[in-house]
Amino acid sequence: MHIGLILPTKRAGASPEAILATAQAAERLGWRTLCGDDHIVVPREDGGTYGLIFEIITTLAWLGGQTTRAILQPSVIVVPQRNAVVVAKELATVAALTGGRLVAGVGIGWNIHEYRSLGMEDRFRVRGAYLDETIALWRHLWAGSDTPFRGRFHAIEDALFAPVPPQGAAMPIVVGGRSDHGVRRAGRLGDGYQ
Numbered sequence: 001m002h003i004g005l006i007l008p009t010k011r012a013g014a015s016p017e018a019i020l021a022t023a024q025a026a027e028r029l030g031w032r033t034l035c036g037d038d039h040i041v042v043p044r045e046d047g048g049t050y051g052l053i054f055e056i057i058t059t060l061a062w063l064g065g066q067t068t069r070a071i072l073q074p075s076v077i078v079v080p081q082r083n084a085v086v087v088a089k090e091l092a093t094v095a096a097l098t099g100g101r102l103v104a105g106v107g108i109g110w111n112i113h114e115y116r117s118l119g120m121e122d123r124f125r126v127r128g129a130y131l132d133e134t135i136a137l138w139r140h141l142w143a144g145s146d147t148p149f150r151g152r153f154h155a156i157e158d159a160l161f162a163p164v165p166p167q168g169a170a171m172p173i174v175v176g177g178r179s180d181h182g183v184r185r186a187g188r189l190g191d192g193y194q
Contacts, residue, residue, distance in 0.1 A: 004033025095165035
């Protein structure tokens with residue numbers, strides 16, 4: 001059995017010192033995975049839970065340089081609120097810098113107010129399709145493919161993408177969600193379900 005934990009990246013008490021101390025203690029104790037939540041901007045009514053939250057990709061990159069064994073996993077990145085190609089690059093970079101100690105945890109989010117605040121309200125209605133295509137795009141880019149990628153939301157022609165994760169297109173992707181759609185997406189496109 002592998003044991004992991006959610007880092008103190010949100011709510012009162014979240015701080016660089018708390019995050020680092022927790023990660024280092026977990027690693028000393030042999031815990032396998034260090035996870036953290038993802039929200040960018042939340043409605044005031046959700047401020048008690050998500051008002052203070054460290055951005056997870058940056059946080060895991062920072063922890064990657066201060067840990068040696070633990071698997072790092074966003075739990076989960078709300079992918080449709082971000083540019084898929086930029087996130088592919090960020091994740092590939094963290095994976096390359098940490099020797100492949102990254103699992104990409106992904107989901108679609110549930111709060112239309114977050115999408116609206118990010119100027120992406122139109123994407124909320126197609127967020128499942130956006131995530132499906134993003135996973136295919138990431139696998140394409142992480143494979144180091146030099147062929148075009150054409151989808152509903154993304155078109156990449158004559159471009160290079162490097163570095164790729166040490167595992168290439170097989171870098172693990174865990175799909176989160178609380179719906180039947182999320183479970184099916186994990187079975188179709190992911191390497192695990194959260």
